[in-house]
Amino acid sequence: MDNEEDQELNNEASLPKPTQAGRIETCTELVSKAMKCLENNDKRCVTKLIEELIKANCYNGNMVGNEIVSSVKDVVHKLWLSSGDELRCELLMRLMELRMARNWVRDALDMNTKRLNKWLVRCNINGESRMTRNNIIENIEDLLRDVLGWDEIVMCNELWRFIGVDTDAFRRHGIEPCIWLIGLEGLRSLKRPYWLGLRASDLAVRRREKGVELKLRTTNTIDAVFFPMLLNIVKIPRPEIEWGRIIPGTRHATKSIALSFYVDLGPNEWPWPINLNADEFERVLNGFNDEGLAMFVAGMIDGDGLVRCIFKDNNAYVHVGITACKKCHKSYILNVLRRVIAERFGIAGSIESQRAANVLVSSGEGAIRLLRRVTKYMHHPLKRLRAELILALYDERISLEVFGKLYEQTEYERRAPDVKRSRGLEALAQAAPQTHTHGAKTIFQNPNREI
Template identity: 55%
Template sequence: MNRLDTCRSLVEEAMRCLENGDKECVMRKIEELIKADCHNGYAVGSEIVSRVRELVHELWLRNKDHGFRCGLLTLLRDLGLTKRWARDALRVGGRKLDRWLIKCGINWEGKATRGNLVKEIEGLLRRLGWDEVKMCEEMWRLVGVDVDEFRRHGIEPCAWLEGLESLHDLRRPYWLGLRASDLVIRYNGEINGEIELALGTTNSVDAVFFPTLLKTVKTPSPKIWLKRIASPMVKYILRSIVLSFYVDLGPNEWPWPIELSADELKRVLDGFTDEELSMFLAGEIDGDGVVWYNDGAFVAITACKNCPKRAILDILKEVVAKRFGAIGKIKSYETADALVFHDYNAIKLLKHIVKYMHHPLRRLRAELILAYYEGRVDDEELESLYNMTKYKQGAPDVKRNNALEATTQAAPQTHTHGDA
């Protein structure tokens, strides 16, 4: 009997086992089929391969028991099949399969998974002299910030990288602050308890910051799509490329409540030490905050009107005044409300939180404003340095709508130490 005949016979036997409800028999026949190379189109042709995949798919559909499905996935892995083959056979997406592997505790690394490729390339580039500081400097060069000029005035533009490694611990209150602002948390599909952390952006600085931040937890994966822009501030562009970065977490890896009522948040904040509260506020401002200078220092935390996040502003106003003596006012704008700290109240707040801030632009502005208030830079130097960090209003600005370019130029996977 030749290979084709062997494969046809095994498929028929497996289908009889399937019809009889004998799933263990089907598993044995699948093992025989794979060992006979019946899954290989080059060896047996597409018709046989399709029948083998259909067999695996039918077995998956008819047996929804968690333990059995984990056993099937383990068998396919142990037989040396690729994750791509399994995805095609089971007719599930890559992320859905990955969630099942996490739930089952199965380590199924391909020969060249995306995460491993990134790590290998980073390792190579480090040996060639690349590091996070070079990435940071490349990002600033792209958006028009002269790092040498800042350093001449005693301000380190890459200070946002300091302490970043400590955020591998999701129990740090910074993450709860980021969750209260920009961090999106979604439950993943049919596997209870598993969640996804995601951050999305169209601007250049965030496109470098977000994956760098998420990488402290796990190697993030990107998504790219086009978004229509309907804003008077960006009349020069109709559509923008959106970059989103996400990591999948297994059950119980996220230590904070996913949803918090105002009263629950107040109890959590009241239980924080001053340091923990500073971390929380830094995460909140890195997400939905603004730091700027306009005849005085300003720090604002924004929230949408008439949405659950709006109640956070009232709580933060009370807690920050009580703990840090920084008095803020809630102001109403056309599309959002904001808790705003001005002048020396902003400085009080920044002095508590600046070392925990990791958003590159907000950290740089905070360091510059503090240097000015402390007399380390004068009026003229403040204006010159601050102008580099400003966004152009109503005109093209490399800081906006250039997320993809920033990622390709600053990220370790693509940086080549040369001008594009």
């Protein structure tokens, strides 16, 4: 990280917490906007503002006073009274997902427990178990942060230590290995083009009976930490652990443990089409401004993309690629994306055919120009670190010799055991807060032992 970014981080960390007066002013303004939306019969606007009110703690009497809380409940009640059954269920679902207490919801809707339970059943909402689980997780996280000193930076450093990356070596040369954490909060809105890019690569999106399900699956060490952190920006994910497939042609590992992370959304929370044909996909991409297109590409790279450097004849050759399997429905994406990137950014790319996949590749100067566009929107730890390292080389902030030594730490061992592969469960446990609070001991003494 350069000095300017480092200073921005320090300034952000030292900002004072909002005062009660500041919170009250914010809440009053949001309530006023919500009332105007009610007057205009704009129910979607009201729903969005209710969510903002809750996230701003305007529902908490200890923080803003009972008068503000009463006005927030009044907004919720008026929306409830003016809505049909479908919108009422959406409102209830959202309140449950935002972890609102049942007593608060019951009071806001002016109904007794029995009637609220009937509505929860009618809307197929298991309010109690979901709220209880999420509240427990949230309380534990708060305890670990406030009392035991765990935070995302600690987790990030543990991840790098686990896979053998010397974070101090990178920082000595002005490269921050945990820079991928910056901007994650900006992805709280699923309307960010990054999410569509991730959907076009690794993110599975499926419509379910009660709404929409998001799923990310991996055996990879780094993804096992990155994926739940990413989904947690939207909502607390639920994990699933199972045996992965047998790895063909690999002697050092015949099985792997697969980690899946799920997030359940309401029926209208996913803002993008779930399935797109080539023409629709191109129309969506053309509708993005340059920043939106860069976010989309960053999401694709964070998913099924690659950032790679090959050393030959004392030179470093950079490649940035995006992969799509040959047999799946995503194969058309690469042709459309190549055309749009060339037209918008003037960056040429070629589609290379591999055994099971096609890869859209930009090389050399084109790869550097693409990285300059998208790096700040990338959040995959390893890919972002490589991108920052490559840009530092091309900006002459580090020498080729230093670059080679640092880049080597990010490389995978070929046809040999590598802690970066198939070790997702171990990495997740190593980076977990409870591991840190017990002295951060290495769980497995031999990091090259394969499962």
